[in-house]
Amino acid sequence: MPEVDPQLEPLVAAVRESAKYRHVCEELIRSLGARELSKRRSLKEAIKATKNVLHQVGGAYQTGAINYSSALAELQEAVHGADPSVWRQACARIMGHHASTRERLPILDRFYAATLADLAPIRSVLDLACGLNPLSIPWMPLAEGAAYYACDIYGDMIDFLNQYVALARIAGSAQTTDVTRACPNQRVDVALLLKSLPCLEQIESGVGLRLLDSLQADHVLVSFPARSLGGRNRGMVNNYETWFLDLIACKNWDVRWSHFPSETVFLISK
Numbered sequence: 655m656p657e658v659d660p661q662l663e664p665l666v667a668a669v670r671e672s673a674k675y676r677h678v679c680e681e682l683i684r685s686l687g688a689r690e691l692s693k694r695r696s697l698k699e700a701i702k703a704t705k706n707v708l709h710q711v712g713g714a715y716q717t718g719a720i721n722y723s724s725a726l727a728e729l730q731e732a733v734h735g736a737d738p739s740v741w742r743q744a745c746a747r748i749m750g751h752h753a754s755t756r757e758r759l760p761i762l763d764r765f766y767a768a769t770l771a772d773l774a775p776i777r778s779v780l781d782l783a784c785g786l787n788p789l790s791i792p793w794m795p796l797a798e799g800a801a802y803y804a805c806d807i808y809g810d811m812i813d814f815l816n817q818y819v820a821l822a823r824i825a826g827s828a829q830t831t832d833v834t835r836a837c838p839n840q841r842v843d844v845a846l847l848l849k850s851l852p853c854l855e856q857i858e859s860g861v862g863l864r865l866l867d868s869l870q871a872d873h874v875l876v877s878f879p880a881r882s883l884g885g886r887n888r889g890m891v892n893n894y895e896t897w898f899l900d901l902i903a904c905k906n907w908d909v910r911w912s913h914f915p916s917e918t919v920f921l922i923s924k
Contacts, residue, residue, distance in 0.1 A: 659691045661700070668701045674713050675705065677810040682832040683708070686857065711853040712807055715753040715785065722814040725751075726821075733821055745789040752786040754849050757879070757916045766794045768912055769875055769919050770844065776800060778842040779826075780871060782833050783807070783850035788815050791824060800824075803840050805831035834858045837868045845871035849879050849917065852894070863901050866922070874922040881916065891918050 665687040670676045675683070686707050690700040725748045732744035746762070749755035758765060770776060775797035781787055784804040791802060803826045804815055815828040831838060834857045851862045866874060878894035895911075895918060902909065908923040 659688060661691055661697045662687055665691065665697060665701050665704065669704055669708070672705065673719070675708050677808050678708060678712065679807040679809065679830045679832050681835060682807050682857070685832065685835060707856060710856055716751070717753065718751075720751045720811070720814075722810060726814060726817055729818060729821055742792050745792060749786045749789050755786045755790065758790070758848075761914045761916065762790060762793050765914065765917075765919075766790070769921060770795050773844060773873055776843045778840070778844070779803065780838055780840050780842045780845040780869070781805070782838070782845060782847050782865075783853065784815070784828070784846070786811070786815075787846065787848060788818065788828065791822070801842075802826040803838065803842070804828040805833060805838055807832060832857075833865060834861045837865055839870055841870040843872050845869045845874045847874060847876045849877050851876060851898075852878065866902065867905070872924060874924070875919065876922065877917045877919040879916065880914070880918060894918060 662684065666680065666683050669683050669687065670678075670680070683704065686704045687700065690703040690707075691697070694700040694703055728744050728748065729741075732741045735741070746759055749759060774795035776795060777797045777799075778801045779794070779796070781802070781804040784806050788802060788804045796802070802819065802824050804812075805828065806812055806815075807830065809830045812828045812830045818824075819826055819828065829838075834854055847865075854861050854865065866876075876898070878890070878898065880891050881888075891913070898920060899909075902922070909920055910923075911918065911920045913919075
């Protein structure tokens with residue numbers, strides 16, 4: 655068993671003192687912190703580097719603290735209304751608090767209809783590094799009583815999502831997980847990896863193929879952003895497409911892809 659750096663505990667404590675990272679999965683902070691301590695000259699540098707990675711893989715997508723109590727109250731009011739469109743509107747407004755789902759809102763009415771229609775009715779879903787994407791369930795072609803499992807690195811977000819699925823009477827649950835270290839093993843019809851592979855590769859280079867290979871899913875919907883968070887293109891569509899097709903070239907998987915203004919999507923059928 656490798657020796658633990660004595661500075662790891664102070665690093666974890668320092669990172670979790672930050673309001674931005676206090677709810678991040680501790681296992682992820684520890685693994686990143688241990689890595690940075692091995693590379694940096696001081697504890698201060700390792701703390702800064704760990705926070706920088708956490709910002710790139712999660713913090714950058716939240717422009718401010720999300721008021722989950724207020725969001726839940728909005729959903730509670732909407733779910734009791736007579737008009738089902740009010741529930742969708744509430745879900746869409748809350749998804750606007752996270753950059754990844756906010757970018758998808760303009761295409762949400764056709765995103766899942768175009769990418770998952772041939773697989774309907776879908777009876778089980780695993781949403782990895784989910785962010786607020788489970789709130790888009792009303793737009794998905796799911797079978798009645800379908801099970802939906804989700805995971806992310808933010809504990810407060812996961813608490814909210816578990817209240818959401820209970821309120822919406824959706825079978826399934828959400829859990830706080832660092833998927834680079836422990837991939838969920840549920841057997842599902844479809845796994846979702848939406849705009850998350852580039853972030854996961856920043857945590858651990860080479861994790862993408864290992865994760866795709868280990869998923870117990872008949873189909874995997876993978877997507878990449880067409881633009882940076884700042885709105886720049888920078889050849890991202892071609893770069894990600896080339897990288898991803900090279901990544902899975904060794905696998906005998908059927909792959910179909912779709913292009914949207916904000917997102918390039920690949921459907922892998924194993």
